[in-house]
Structures are given as structure tokens and as C-alpha cells.
Amino acid sequence: MKISITGDKVFKSTTILFAFFVFALVFLMAYEMVRGSELSLKQFGWKFLTGTVWDPVADEYGALPFIFGTLASSLLALVIALPLSIGVAVFLSELAPRWLERPVSFLVELLAAIPSIVYGLWGIFVLVPWLRNTVEPDLIKSFGYLPLFKGVPYGFGMLAAGIILAIMILPIISSISRDVLQAIPKSQREAALALGATKWETTKIVLGDGKSGLLGATLLGLGRAVGETMAVTMVIGNRSEISASLLDPGHSMASVIANEFAEATTDMYTSSLIEIALILFALTIILNVIARLIVWSMTKKFKTT
Amino acid sequence: MKNRDFKKHHWRKSINTIMTSLSILSVLIAVIPLFLIFFYTLAQGISALNIDFFLHMPKPVGENGGGMANALMGTAILIGLGCLFGLPISIFAGIYLAEYGNNAFGQTVRFFTDVLSGIPSIVVGVVAYILVVVPMKQFSALAGGVALGILMIPTATRTTEEMIKLVPHSYREAALAIGIPQWKATLRIILPTALKGITTGVLLAIARAAGETAPLLFTALGNRFWSTDIGHPMASLTVFIYDYAKAPFDDWNRQAWGAAFVLIVLIFIVNITFRFVTRGRYGDHQN
Numbered sequence A: 001m002k003i004s005i006t007g008d009k010v011f012k013s014t015t016i017l018f019a020f021f022v023f024a025l026v027f028l029m030a031y032e033m034v035r036g037s038e039l040s041l042k043q044f045g046w047k048f049l050t051g052t053v054w055d056p057v058a059d060e061y062g063a064l065p066f067i068f069g070t071l072a073s074s075l076l077a078l079v080i081a082l083p084l085s086i087g088v089a090v091f092l093s094e095l096a097p098r099w100l101e102r103p104v105s106f107l108v109e110l111l112a113a114i115p116s117i118v119y120g121l122w123g124i125f126v127l128v129p130w131l132r133n134t135v136e137p138d139l140i141k142s143f144g145y146l147p148l149f150k151g152v153p154y155g156f157g158m159l160a161a162g163i164i165l166a167i168m169i170l171p172i173i174s175s176i177s178r179d180v181l182q183a184i185p186k187s188q189r190e191a192a193l194a195l196g197a198t199k200w201e202t203t204k205i206v207l208g209d210g211k212s213g214l215l216g217a218t219l220l221g222l223g224r225a226v227g228e229t230m231a232v233t234m235v236i237g238n239r240s241e242i243s244a245s246l247l248d249p250g251h252s253m254a255s256v257i258a259n260e261f262a263e264a265t266t267d268m269y270t271s272s273l274i275e276i277a278l279i280l281f282a283l284t285i286i287l288n289v290i291a292r293l294i295v296w297s298m299t300k301k302f303k304t305t
Numbered sequence B: 001m002k003n004r005d006f007k008k009h010h011w012r013k014s015i016n017t018i019m020t021s022l023s024i025l026s027v028l029i030a031v032i033p034l035f036l037i038f039f040y041t042l043a044q045g046i047s048a049l050n051i052d053f054f055l056h057m058p059k060p061v062g063e064n065g066g067g068m069a070n071a072l073m074g075t076a077i078l079i080g081l082g083c084l085f086g087l088p089i090s091i092f093a094g095i096y097l098a099e100y101g102n103n104a105f106g107q108t109v110r111f112f113t114d115v116l117s118g119i120p121s122i123v124v125g126v127v128a129y130i131l132v133v134v135p136m137k138q139f140s141a142l143a144g145g146v147a148l149g150i151l152m153i154p155t156a157t158r159t160t161e162e163m164i165k166l167v168p169h170s171y172r173e174a175a176l177a178i179g180i181p182q183w184k185a186t187l188r189i190i191l192p193t194a195l196k197g198i199t200t201g202v203l204l205a206i207a208r209a210a211g212e213t214a215p216l217l218f219t220a221l222g223n224r225f226w227s228t229d230i231g232h233p234m235a236s237l238t239v240f241i242y243d244y245a246k247a248p249f250d251d252w253n254r255q256a257w258g259a260a261f262v263l264i265v266l267i268f269i270v271n272i273t274f275r276f277v278t279r280g281r282y283g284d285h286q287n
Helices: A002-036 A038-044 A064-095 A098-113 A116-143 A158-183 A186-194 A199-209 A211-227 A230-235 A253-263 A267-304 B002-046 B051-055 B069-099 B104-118 B121-136 B141-166 B169-177 B182-210 B237-246 B250-277 B281-286
Strands: none
Touching: A002 A038, A002 A267, A002 B069, A002 B104, A002 B121, A002 B141, A002 B182, A038 A267, A064 A098, A064 A158, A064 A199, A064 A211, A064 A253, A064 A267, A064 B002, A098 A158, A098 B002, A098 B250, A116 A158, A116 A230, A116 B002, A116 B237, A116 B250, A158 A211, A158 A230, A158 A267, A158 B002, A186 A199, A199 A211, A199 B002, A211 A253, A211 A267, A211 B104, A211 B121, A230 A253, A230 B237, A253 A267, A253 B121, A267 B104, A267 B121, B002 B250, B051 B069, B069 B104, B069 B141, B069 B182, B069 B237, B104 B141, B121 B141, B141 B182, B169 B182, B182 B250, B237 B250
């Protein structure tokens, strides 16, 4: 009898050890990156975040153009993807009959399974030429007086990155939004319908109930967009400039790492790139933690009531 | 008065119709890129595929033809290494979460797997670079394997947990009732029962890792030659696509599409299998 109890203890401790490793891994990553970026942290301090010069030859590094590019492309993606995702989520949770819901959500999820590199390939050979030859000339012709649409139709640039990112984050926002909406009790809908509300009026109430959860889903989508690398690198144009125009090439934190890390020659260069990875890490962790907490508390609230 | 009520009713109904149509429209817009990308890749990729493509090595720069045999082999080795690092951690952590994880620590670990899944793969690549490439003073397949292993952990851990939880309680009770210690019941009864589900979950994690490019760029790097040495740079399907997509040769672009097609087909097969195997069980469990 005694032996079996020891066995249980050993087995349980082993599983705890591995579970703890998963937990510790996040801290290990943070620690390693802080250590790796020590050189540039010391040299540039907070100025690293506001510096606009990125000059490996002079060994001077400032990350602002990349931070700007990441935020701009991600927000653009959000502007495109959010309304569509909410529409998809409403369809899946409120409108679609069950036989249709399953295959449609599967198709949307399949979109998330396509690797970033394939999106990038499609971006280079299909999306970018289309933007360059069709969309951007028209945009310039009709809205060229706005700073947002000033410039030359390169194809490669913020707009292309925003569109690709929008396609890529749509599945995650819509599937989590769907889960959020489905977690809202049926009684809410029944009450509204019983009072004579139309389907849309009912949906409005459900959306209101799920507001915080939808915010969480949005933040998760934003987190995904911020860290997306290959597709963005292949279409954003890779020029470290801050421009107000959507048509101009830009750069992002992830894409500068992807482009330059393997070729970084000096220690300061590598260290600066690691610091960019650290910023990216911190940004995505913050977005994810806030988003997960919101989504968790939201679904829990409705589960217990 | 009555007329106004009627008008208002009409107005509300029209709004309802408009919003419903908008919702359906957004589904259509959302799904269009899936078909566009899939069929475009199919159309472009299929012409690049032939026996040479799978069995031959890349030709020197400027020559047409050749294949990606080294990249296929490289991806297989990298994934193997990833499994070696990632799966033991994921499976044991998943067992912990399912069997003992109903407490604050379990909740925390679950939360951290979610957070881990949100960390960009390029950041994981940087960490693998610091942990493996720097001490070894060389780009290597080993470093790429570590990166892929870390990336597999969230999916593999959570599916292992889910699948173990799906095993009926009566199995465990029956095992315990005849005096089998709990750990043996877990390893010999529960795990084999959940094995089918866990395997497909692991395949899903593998499929995702197979499509990763960013973490390989400065760990496994890439290699135009045949190599099975995990201490040295190694080719992979995804880095192959990246290099060939950027190249100014039509034939290389064509081969990039071919490789993308192979990748997409592999990933879709795994995803559809996962859907099929877990259909009903997994879905109903969630609802």
C-alpha cells in the first residue's frame, strides 16, 4: 500500500514540475531578453523609445519608426476587421441555424490556420499589384488632397499591411466574440423578443451585455496584429520612416527584427534588436493579460448566474 | 395615429432586414480571402509540382528546375526536435491541469498558457537565439527546434487537458475501485483512452509549427544544401518560400507557390482531421 502512495506522489510532483515550467517559461523569456538587451538599455535608456534614427553604420538606434509602424498597421487592421468580425460573430451566434453555424465557423477558423508566410506570398503577388494598379491610383485621384492618401502608388506600404493584418486577425476576433455572445443567457433574448423587439433590437441588447467581452476579443486581435511578422514584413515596404500617408512604405517592430537580426554585425546592433523584441513582448503580454482577464471574468459571470 | 404606428413598425422591420443583411455580408467578405488564397495557391502551386520538386535539391542560382528535398527534410527534422522539447512538457502539464489542476496554481498555469500563445513567434525566435545560438556561437537546427517546441506548448497543453477531461469519470472510478493507484490509472487507463484526441491535438500544434517562419530566420537560418546535422543551419519549407518569394526569378517564385501549396494542403488536412475526430465530443463539451 505504501508503495502506491509514493508512486502517486512522484507522479504528481512530476506533472507539477512540468506545469511549473510552462508558467516559468514566460518569466525566463523576459529575463533572457532583458539580459540580452543590457547594452542598448544602458546606452540609450528611454531615448530608445523616442529616437527616430536607425543607423547601424553610426551605431545609433532609435525605435520610434518601428513602434509607430506597428501601432499604425495594427490599428488600421482593427478598423477594417472589427466591424466585419462583429458581423460574423452576430451571424454565428444569433442568426445562423445550427447546421450552418458549424461549417461557417470552421471556414473562418481555417482562415486562421493559413501560415503567415502564405499570406505574405499572396500579399506580394496578388494584393500589392492590385493595390498599386487599381486601388491606390483611384484613392489618390479622389482623396489625394488628404494627407492620409498622399503619395505615390507603390503598392507596398501601410495600407497593404493593414489589409493583410485585417484578414489575419478576423478569425480570432470573430471566434472569441462568438463565444462571448453565446455565453450570454438565453433569457436575455427571450425577454427582449417577448416584449416585441425585432431580431436586431434583441441583438443590440445582447451586444450591450457582451460589451466588455467584445472589448477583450478586440484587444486579443490587436495583440495578434502587433506580433504578426512574416506577412507584414513582405508587404509593408520596410522603410524606417514615419509618414502620415497610408500609401507610404513603413516598418514594424516585428519586421525589423525579421529583416536585420541575422545580419546584425555589432553587439550594440544585436542588443538594440533584442530590445525591440522586449518591447514587443511587453506590449503583447500587457494586451493579452488585460484581454484574457476581461474575457474570463465576463464568461465566468454568465456561467455562474 | 394608427398610420404612424404602422410606419414605425415598418421602419423597425427595415432596420432589422438591413442589419441582418450586413451580418451575412460580413460573413461573405470574411470568407472570400480564404477561397481567394486557397485557389490562387492551388492554381499557381500545382504547375510547380512534379517528382523533381520533392526529390531534388535546389539548383544553383540562375538555373531553372530543381526542388526542395532539403527543405522538406529540414522541416521534418525541425518539427521532430520541436516535439522532443515541447511535447513532454505539454503532455505532463496537460495531465496536471486535468487531474490536479482544480486550484489556484492550475488556474494560473492555464492563464499563462493563454498568455504564452499570445507571444509573437518572432520573439520566441529571439529567445531561442539567446538561449542556443549565442552559447553555441552558430546558427543551428537545434535552436530552431527549441523555438518550435516553445511555440507548440500552448496548443498541445490545452488540448491534452481537454481530451483527458473528456474521458468519463466512471473509467477512473472503476480503476481506482479495483485498487490501481491513481498515477497508474492515469497512465494506463485514462491516457490511452484520450490518446486519439491528444494525438490530433498534437498534430494541430505540429501543423502550426510547420507553418512558422519568423522564429526560424535567425535560429535554423536556412541552407541550400542537404544537411541533417542539427548543430548546423538547416533548410525549412517556410524559409524556402520566403527566400524564393523575394527572389527576382520567375522560376523561383513559381517554386515558392509550389511549396506554399504543399504547406497549405498539409495544414488543412490536419485541421480537417482534428475537426472530424473531435466532432461532437469536443464541440458539445464546450457548449
